Ligand SMILES: Nc1ncnc2c1ncn2[C@@H]1O[C@H](COP(=O)(O)OP(=O)(O)O)[C@@H](O)[C@H]1O
């Protein structure tokens with residue numbers, strides 16, 4: 060007897076293409092991610108990781124199929140994708156620097172009962188600084204605001220683009236802790252260059268090169284120095 064159990068994917072991209080101003084950036088991206096875990100999206104600079112996240116959210120014109128828990132979302136506008144329970148933390152954070160921390164959080168409220176407890180428990184620093192203008196925060200604190208905005212709402216899927224870029228080691232740990240807490244209630248697709256962090260929190264990895272997915276597997280694959288060098292141009296094994 061053939062008892063094949065196929066678990067529904069949290070997110071499934073099939074043959075996704077993105078062309079921007081004549082440049083064919085995503086050239087048929089295919090991958091699926093498991094619900095309830097962190098999946099790392101890796102690859103050298105410029106291979107299309109950020110564009111992949113933007114295509115999921117609907118910020119760039121895309122062709123192909125994108126399914127969120129089985130529901131086709133590639134035809135939805137960005138605000139409709141967000142309303143279906145997707146939260147996006149973009150690479151450049153995009154916080155409002157002239158507004159206070161609390162005002163930034165208020166603007167991100169999507170649910171009827173936004174969960175401020177989870178945010179302030181995770182980032183007590185933000186509670187202390189809730190009336191401070193976001194532009195005067197450190198880079199790490201601004202990243203906390205960006206992640207906090209996503210955690211306020213109950214998300215099915217959290218897309219996070221290079222959250223530790225440019226952060227001091229202590230803040231990298233705080234961001235990793237925050238993502239681990241977030242992973243308890245949401246599925247996370249995480250673009251991240253920090254391989255030790257990926258090994259710590261990701262269950263699966265997807266590697267892109269030149270607009271397509273070239274590998275799907277386990278973070279353990281990064282232990283292989285040849286693999287890391289070939290796929291990412293870094294020495295991944297030891298650190
Ligand atoms: N808005 C855009 N207009 C033109 N080219 C873009 C745009 N966004 C990204 N690209 C190009 O698409 C490629 C992939 O970019 P990106 O998705 O940001 O890569 P990654 O996040 O992996 O570093 C790069 O060559 C980049 O220059």
Ligand SMILES: [Mg+2]
Nearest residue numbers: 108109110150
């Ligand atoms: Mg990027």
